[in-house]
Amino acid sequence: MNPFQTILILSAAFLAVFGETVLSAPRELLGAQIDLLPAIMVFAALNAGLPTIAALAIFGGLWLDTFSANPLGISILPLMLVGFPIYLRRDLILRDLPFAQFVIGAIASALVPALTLLMLLSGSTEPLLGWGTLWQWLVMTAGGAVATPFIFALMDWCNGSLGYKLRTEVSFRPDREIRHRKILKY
């Protein structure tokens, strides 16, 4: 596990939650706030270890619920329930393709709010729902889908320029190389 990557992912989640509370432009323009946590979870599930995914679900959900009227902890499970299956199947996903990132980002961004609402409705809370909720769900899905490839690019760039890579030993040793000399025949 690369601790820098974990710090980077958690920092991105921290900034994403802060941005969602402060920036109201998406809400004014599109009628819904776009949630970036599912997109970050997709990146974490495809690139990081399970402890990082668990930490992102716990802290991301906790931070989001802190500034929301949501019951504290309600956003943790939907994030984990989206990240965990992606992690299990990540060897089968073409994670480097932007289109694959877009599709998985769309699925995650659609599932997380749907699961959160399902949990809210199964409790004693009464969220604000109506036909407009469908529009908000579409905006969140599309916004998350578009944001996912950008998050991948940004995180890869940050990881490449600020992080370090594990040194890998190769079996090839230059001092043991058998050099074939050409015998020049005169």
Add this chain to the structure above:
Amino acid sequence: MFKQKNYLALGAVVLVAIILLSLPSRVTSRLKMAVGSWFLPLFGLASAGQQLPADLADSVLTRHELLRQVDNLRRENQQLRSQAVQSLAIARENDQLRNLLGWQRQSPWRLKLANVVMRDPANWWRTVQIDLGSRDGLRENLPVITSAGLVGRVSSVSLTRAQIVLIGDPNCRVSATVENPARDIGVIVASGPVDTSLVDLTYLASSANLKPGQSVVTSGLGGVFPKGIPIGQVVDSRSVEFGLYTDARVKLNANLGSLEQVWVLFP
């Protein structure tokens, strides 16, 4: 694929979520306060960033423009002073009449200005947070207004911040009166999740004679909101539940989508 450590991680997250969800509300509000304090440096930076353009704009204003603004403010101040003298006289007369009738004397409400510092990131709630808290004397259920009209009420308070549940949220119901001859009374409830400028006025009498443009104000019933705070204006009305009662759509006076500063009312 399903290794034991995978199950352990999933189980740990589920356990944390269940523990958090089963905590009592007092503990969760304290936890929210503690976790929210991690973001204080960022909010400080954001407010400084918001202030910067205003400061820059102030520094490039010409002397002529400043003098014009001062002149306008002086004129407005004089108007407000004369209005204040008139309302003082009316209040005195009101007190005298209340004394004559033996009614309880009304105490004037105090106002405290607050800045809106953040909005609810979830689309299914309508709440904002302000920069006043329990150290400023705030407590739950205090009414919150702007110069245009009612905004909502204080729903939870921490030391430095308070959460305001806005009118139109399922957790903010307001008893309201239509300013028509019959003084019809109903309850303001949420209308829809997208348009923040519209709310529903429901449980009006089936005989209610509503016309578009009629003003809607708080009725004073319920004990949270004082009587007479402007809420909005009737857009249209319809009979519901086979004529059992009437519903009306109300356009709010206050623009909830772009709240920057609000007033908290103290009794």
